[in-house]
Amino acid sequence: MSGGVDSAVAAARAAEAGHDVTGVHLALSANPQSFRTGARGCCTIEDSRDARRAADVIGIPFYVWDLAERFREDVVEDFIAEYEAGRTPNPCLRCNEKIKFAALLDKALALGFDAVCTGHYATVVIGEDGGRELHRASDMAKDQSYVLGVLDERQLAHAMFPLGDTLTTKGEIRAEAERRGLAVAKKPDSHDICFIADGDTQGFLTSRLGTAEGDIVDESGSKLGTHDGAFGFTIGQRKGLRIGHPAPDGKPRYVLDISPVNNTVTVGPVEALDVTALTAIKPRWCGTAPAGPGTYTAQLRAHGGESPVTAELVGDELQVSFAEPVRGVAPGQAIVLYDGTRVVGSATIATTERAAASVA
């Protein structure tokens, strides 16, 4: 229970369904802030109080579990290391894989609980073979199956998502919270990265990694400007490049490549972002790994659209080609494969192949 409206309603629904529910708030910061600032973050003492208040209204026990050290090691440090290596990680997937459905789940199972229940919008169904399948939420606008795409069958067997199987919009969830007397009904949504309270990812990275001036170059290698550290950029980024003069053709320039080795950021026209294929590593399957090539739809970002792909597992690597070129694909991001609404599995993007040229 983060202290937000979704997990509070999820807990209430689970309790109402007759489950023996205990609320757990994760303390993920060693030095939590006292109060929330705006709509960001989820780890303040005030959030913990909001969660406790909701648990008291629902009538369930409530505990705060301190997973700050595990979170720092598995999520925050990984996040920094990935950016330092020129990749773009998604810490929410990482947290689901390593914290919520690993550290938290393991402790819960050891204490005699059967499942971890969260306020994610996704659905778990029993497949034809009796195994657990993860599906998109009934309401596609709210669907969060992407950030759960890292869960394997064992993790899914101990997962409950009470919000996923109802056609619902946020407005209805808030109304339900209100009806249940949960004070969090009016609380703003949390978004952004919970451990970067002010939402300034670049500032956070700079504070951890320092600054290192490097060159911004175009595709031919000509220097266009300088930057304070290649780690501060994301492929597809357009703003904040600080190139004083426009491109000769007057078109906007985008980050095409980040090279941490020589601390160089390459920029170019939007067409150069077109990706036709990619290789992804560390695949995780919700069930058995598919044999041979198959056609799927792929999602590349938390709120991204679907792209038709052909994918095949070759050794440990997932090789994916897109039916139509896609833009804004960065190494480090997760690709989640779907078969209809069913999550097939996920992998971490390692390299991409551009329409124009292959970029590492």
Next chain:
Amino acid sequence: MAYLDHAATTPMLPEAVEAMSAQLTVTGNASALHAAGRRARRAVEEARETLAEALGARPSEVVFTSGGTEADNLAVKGLYWQRRDADPARTRVLASPVEHHAVLDAVDWLGEHEGANVEYLPVDAHGRVHPKALREAIERNPDDVALATVMWANNEIGTVMPVKELSAVAGEFDVPLHADAVQAFGQLDVDFAASGLAAMTVSGHKIGGPYGIGALLLGREYTPVPVLHGGGQERHVRSGTLDTPAIAAFAVAGRIAAERREDFARDIGALRDELVRAVRRAVPDAILGGDPDDRLPANAHFTFPGCEGDSLLLLLDAQGIECSTGSACTAGVAQPSHVLLAAGSDPDLARGTLRFSLGHTSTKADVDAVAEAIGPAVERARTAGLS
């Protein structure tokens, strides 16, 4: 349900509820001169006399406060300011490191904001301050000591301090000694005059009285600088309209606690011993915290190696057993007990603690419930391990 957290708060005695209810139906500010005021004042002064008698003090030595925390703050800060104002050299504060946070944090605050030189006294493996340690600390420079504060009995592990001996040492050097007797009142022979203390804290809701009322027993020669300024009630050291209903009920509970103390210590002590035996039978490597003999009769404190106290709490709570880890939380996260750490415990061990505290409503059934649940709970908590 087995309620075994009486050290946190204990049910109000019916006699106290009755006394409080009676006062709640009538009006009167005890400082007012008219008939209603006189009636309230009479109730307050009778309560003061009753409590004084229960605690071996003079009525004028009873200063009502909003509870134990306020009484501790008034004693520690007020006496520090009084003594330092009289002689600016007196800035040293001697404190046991196993105090309740109401004392500990007040002392630390003096260190951070009022120039106090805070010195924590050494304790033995049971968390006890020895008179010799106090003597050595004072003798290093008797002239710069503002005050000393050592609790009468520890709220977590139950160890009883040698209060009279400590008082005698402090008295030799004219150093005022304060004792937090919140847990001791009703369980030990707490006699303010015989103790030789300068100041002593007691609280209502720990002895079957209401919440929000307590008292500082204060020797008549002390005029601590007030923490709360206002109308000048309570010897001008604690302003604020007197809470007549709570005071009346506190006095009733105090009188009964004193009257029943010996029976309570014998009967509840025997029940506690049974609980200790039952826990040790179920979990042979459980470590009893505090002094095995010279301890609060209603307190049983254990360390369960390899367990998170929080996990045990959750598992027992699910079985209807209500107890405490004994230590404070920071943002809801249980911290290793400062008491155990001060007594030399390993930090990992200090996280796996439970405090069972019995009280006037405790029964054999409560002990049986713990005897049955503790073994499986510890086994499970060990599987979950230390996160």
